[in-house]
Amino acid sequence: MRECKTGDNMAKCNCTYEPCPRKGLCCECIKYHREAGELPACYFPPEIERTNDRSVEKFIATYQKRRR
Template identity: 60%
Template sequence: MECKRDKNLKNCNCSYDPCPKKGICCECLHYHRKMRQLPACFFPPEYEKTYDRSFELFAKLVSEGKV
């Protein structure tokens, strides 16, 4: 399967610029899952910037209707 990194980057809101996984969604998902997190693209911009990508924050945002 060919990675569509350039296309993925158009939808990537990750603000961590030095990330080598940026635009490589499969690697990003595996990395964050191991840390009990979700990638930046699951969060609204104001929460993504906090770098708290925990399952718990995501669940809170869902329950508040922010995601």
């Protein structure tokens, strides 16, 4: 089994929500948001990530706007 690379994950994490016990634990982060019908912070650009709206609807709306 591979070792969890929490330190590497933390270096790349763009999440601004404090405090969150799942930071750096990407598998737990994805599971948490998936069960809530959401996506993790790293799927969103900074200005949207800061709103803490991690819904699938917001993700789709964000990227539909960017394609126009």
